[in-house]
Amino acid sequence: MTTSQAPLIPAPGDSRRRPLVVMRNVSKMFSSGTLALSDMSLTVEPGEFVSLLGPSGCGKSTALRIIAGLGDVSTGTIDWPSSRINSKGLPEGDISFVFQEPTLMPWQTVFGNVYLPLKLRGVSKSAARDEIMKTLATVGLQDFAGAYPRELSGGMKMRVSIARALVTRPKLLLMDEPFAALDEITRQKLNDDVLRLWRETGITVIFVTHSVFESAYLSNRIVVMKARPGRVHADFPLVTSMSRDAHYRTSEEYRQACEKVSNMLLEAIGGEEH
Amino acid sequence: MVPASLENSPPLAPSKPGFFGRNRDRLLRTLIPVGVVISLILLWQAIITVNGIPQYILPGPLAVANSLYNDWGTLWPALWVTTQITMQALALALIGGVGIAIFLVQSKWIETAFYPITVILQVTPIVAIAPLILIYAPTTQVALLICAFLVAFFPILSNMVQGLKSVDHNLLNLFDLYGASRWQMLLYLKLPSSLPYFMTGLRIGGGLALIAAVVAEFAAGSAGAGSGLAFRLLESQYRLNIPRLFAALILLSVLGVVIFMITSFIAWISLHRWHESSLKREN
Structure with missing residues (x-):
């Protein structure tokens, strides 16, 4: 997977390295009159793992959906400096989305669900088979290709959803609180899986969460957002000297990271006008 | 497993x-x-035996069985005609119901414009339209077919419209995200997703097609060769051949049960692997 993916992802230090996505002064007003996002700017570089963290209603999911092209901006622009743009202004095949729910088609097997993005591009099933099985193997589901979603646990369904997002080898993976509904043990396991995939593939991730612990564990950059209207409160890198694994979870460094992120979040909530 | x-x-x-x-x-x-x-x-x-009730008032099961056997030459062609009309009407209703449902959900305006017409067609009692249809249709058979079609068509249409509109919004977003065309969206998402609704429509429509075929034939009062079981019912009544009336009735029931079993089986075959309605609860 790593070797075959290499040409698609610019290596760190690549001279052609340009930002992947640039949001400039984006605002979003819903038809109900609610200002969901106000003047949000965000530049994401290739290979980053960015968490959008904030209280509910701070517009983090809205921001993610706007980046994905699911909904228009009211004002502002979104640019994709390193992608080919299609007629809808979206980077052709460069983004994938993982929803809060697994969002699988219940009438399709695991294989059929992961095949979907390729099927929509007109790739034949036989041509896609190898890629699908390889992607399923990366999430540990190679033995479940023929299973139906109802036969899987919540965590396994989420893995299928991640495999479906990865099968097109996107540059950018958008994840909207993907593990919020899972139990703690499964969530930790999937966090480790996502980190491993991020390291192995060099993919860029924007991860929406309301969990301080999750964001501090996963990301190398955290964007803390504020509600009413949704806007960026703080944007800072999170560098650790340790590799992020079970050992890191119990380390002093992780505790400090959590404290820092937590304080930022408290600031953001405290600054809200009620 | x-x-x-x-x-x-x-x-x-x-x-x-x-x-x-x-x-x-x-x-x-x-x-x-x-x-x-x-x-x-x-x-x-x-x-029947204890009270000595005469056959022309209430025949016993033996007399009915006897009639079923002896009148098979008359009843069988009638059963075949009714079956054909029912099946043809159901097939047309399936094609029409699904086709028009797909057309209706294409845009809000199309739905607003045409849905009331389909409702009017449905709520008007079929027996009341039958005389009109009988006047305009080229043959009685065609008239019966139209009546049965009109009745079976609506449950399929309304279920299908409901199904096409009940697609998981996240899945719609997902298809949008992957740049799915309208056609792909319909073929890979909306149609499979509305399959359970379609199956409900099919089961209701199957039963109604038979009822409508019988009612329409009563209204048409067609006679002679090429007439269905409903005419044989009326004919038996006029001739006070009550055992044959019961025999025809039993054949209609059997036909209804067979249609129900076939439609239920089709529903089971297409849904049992994934849909809740066809799954056994495992706790």
Whole structure:
């Protein structure tokens, strides 16, 4: 997977390295009159793992959906400096989305669900088979290709959803609180899986969460957002000297990271006008 | 999942529930209704025999069976005609119902414009339109077909519209995200997603097509060769051939049950692997 993916992802230090996505002064007003996002700017570089963290209603999911092209901006622009743009202004095949729910088609097997993005591009099933099985193997589901979603646990369904997002080898993976509904043990396991995939593939991730612990564990950059209207409160890198694994979870460094992120979040909530 | 070979093998230990124990439920579920029907038939025959009721008032089951056997030459072609009309009407209703449902959900304006017309067609009692249809249709058979079609068509249409509009919004977003065309969205998402609704429509439509075929034939009052079971019912009534009337009635019931079984089976085949309605609860 790593070797075959290499040409698609610019290596760190690549001279052609340009930002992947640039949001400039984006605002979003819903038809109900609610200002969901106000003047949000965000530049994401290739290979980053960015968490959008904030209280509910701070517009983090809205921001993610706007980046994905699911909904228009009211004002502002979104640019994709390193992608080919299609007629809808979206980077052709460069983004994938993982929803809060697994969002699988219940009438399709695991294989059929992961095949979907390729099927929509007109790739034949036989041509896609190898890629699908390889992607399923990366999430540990190679033995479940023929299973139906109802036969899987919540965590396994989420893995299928991640495999479906990865099968097109996107540059950018958008994840909207993907593990919020899972139990703690499964969530930790999937966090480790996502980190491993991020390291192995060099993919860029924007991860929406309301969990301080999750964001501090996963990301190398955290964007803390504020509600009413949704806007960026703080944007800072999170560098650790340790590799992020079970050992890191119990380390002093992780505790400090959590404290820092937590304080930022408290600031953001405290600054809200009620 | 227990492999089939294990399921059918004899029990290994006497302490475990034996073959009869495990299958008792299923066995009883078949035996009890069959037993009830047989008892009722016996009771029916007993009442006839004990009270000496004449055949032209109420025939016994033996007389009905006799008529079924002797009049088979008359009843069979009539059954075949009714079956054909019902099936053709159902097929047309399926094509029309699904087709128009797809057309209606293309845009809000199309739905706003055309849905009321389909409702008017549905709520108008079919017997009331039948005379008109009989005037305009080239043959009686075509008129019957139109009547049965109109009745069977609406449940399929309304279920299908509901199904096409009930697609998971996240899945719609997902298809949008991957740049799916309208056609792909319909073929890979909306149609499979509305399959359970379609199956409900099919089961209701199948039953209604038969009812409408019979009612329309009553209204048409067609006679002679090429007439269906409904005409044979009326004819038997006029001739006070009550055993044959019962025989025709039984054939209609059997036809209804067969249609129900076929549509239920189709629904089961297409849904049992994934849809909640066809799954056994495992707790």
